[in-house]
Amino acid sequence: MRDLDITEVAQRAGVPASTLRFYEEKGLIASIGRRGLRRLFEPGVLERLALIAVGRAAGFSLDEIALMFAPDGRPRIDRQMLAAKAEELDRTIRELSAMRDGLRHAAACPAPSHMEC
Amino acid sequence: MRDLDITEVAQRAGVPASTLRFYEEKGLIASIGRRGLRRLFEPGVLERLALIAVGRAAGFSLDEIALMFAPDGRPRIDRQMLAAKAEELDRTIRELSAMRDGLRHAAACPAPSHMEC
DNA sequence: GTGCCAGTTCAAGTCGACTTGAGGTCAAGC
């Protein structure tokens, strides 16, 4: 697939161009070059952005996410740390499941006040 | 159970007292009175704080959470909105599950770079 | 070749969620 300019990436990923520039500055994504001033990205950046979105939804900070995309020299990711994150995520998932069920219940039940139901 | 003063709540809930004051100001929790200057809370506030924590983990803002604890006159929660939130949460859960599995895999596999593994 | 417009830089601003600091106040212990 052809390289994408910043507006194409912004449209497809559903994020504003300003965010893309911000992420690039933070080292979360990289542009592959320029056409004139205009940044060019390889299509893979879309997958990367999706990962970033999921990571953010999971409660990771941008810095933590950047660490997971290890700058891939030696800043080696600690496997224990990864396992710990997975554990943490698992707990979060269980809590969210409980909340989802609570919401579904609240949506279904007919009591006037959600607190008494 | 006896009413709790702010430091007891802070300890049991694992949040700083400043956060409790902040939440009270926002209307997320309510103190039941004072002993001298010192706020008193009923024990139920602990459950409430747990709900707030889960809500935050689920990506809701404090204002959204406050809405769910409806001021319980008429700011009626829309059941459809609740169902929609549950849906959204469900999507998030599935994505987080994928991420957790990815992390577990990364933690287990022996490749030097996590990107090529 | 000259406008124009979308993209660029860099600094400053915003927003949510708290935290911190300065100065005040009570109730409890001595």
Place this chain on the structure above:
DNA sequence: GCTTGACCTCAAGTCGACTTGAACTGGCAC
């Protein structure tokens, strides 16, 4: 009854994650 310490208020500060504004630039259409 007076000191002390923990909590009080209120304003200001911080932090992460972006967004916005002003001034600039370069390819494309004419």
